[in-house]
Amino acid sequence: MKKWAYLLSGIVIGAVISTSGSALAAQVKSLIGKQVTGEYTVIVNSVTLADKGAIIDSRANIPVRAFADAIGAEVKVTGKTINVTTNAGSKETTTPVDPNTVNIFIGKDKQSLEASKKLLEDEMLPPIIKDRAALADEIDKLKKSGSTEGLKKKEDQLASYDAQIEKFNNELKQVEAALKALQK
Structure with a gap:
């Protein structure tokens, strides 16, 4: 009888562990495997980006590198982390650039x-x-x-x-x- 009790408790514990793992995985949000449901033109400071934005899972996603270039930010990728740094945190004051006088496309491939x-x-x-x-x-x-x-x-x-x-x-x-x- 004890053998059946151990077997039954092992099955119950196994079921609890396996379902809690899938519940935890459901909480982690990932875009991998999600469907793109729309595509939009991205305009930053009156400048149209060459790369388009996408709607994935009812959320707007924009191309980070193109966006950062448009706002004059620096992009660094380390592992699975994208770090975007602007001059806003620096002590230097920068004046806004008029997109009609400075060619923001210079330097692009x-x-x-x-x-x-x-x-x-x-x-x-x-x-x-x-x-x-x-x-x-x-x-x-x-x-x-x-x-x-x-x-x-x-x-x-x-x-x-x-x-x-x-x-x-x-x-x-x-x-x-x-x-x-x-x-x-």
Whole structure:
């Protein structure tokens, strides 16, 4: 009888240990094996990153190296730890850099620059230009009909499209200048 009691208690203890291990593993969050459910363009300080962000498990994930480069931070990888350091902790005061005067694409590799150029030319500019043209037509129709309902809001939206187009065109010029600098 004692043998059966030992056997039964061994089975119970084994079951408890095996289920507690899987419960502990369920608490550890990992992205390994998770499905990417979306992809987004990442814009930092009015500059579009060449690498896209991803939505994994309903959370936004951005490319650390590209993001750190955009904000002027340093990235160090040690083992499975990524350490991002900015100048915010230093005693030196830095002035913000205007992305229209400093070419942030200088120093990037050719493949990254070509990907940025393709992204701007094929994915960023065309839909905004198309939407801007449709909105401009709509504003013209409203003005011809004499209706002022919603006109101010549409004109503000048109100005926003113009600003985005100008920003993307400036980035495209910077990418092309960086590509020319690589060819020298």
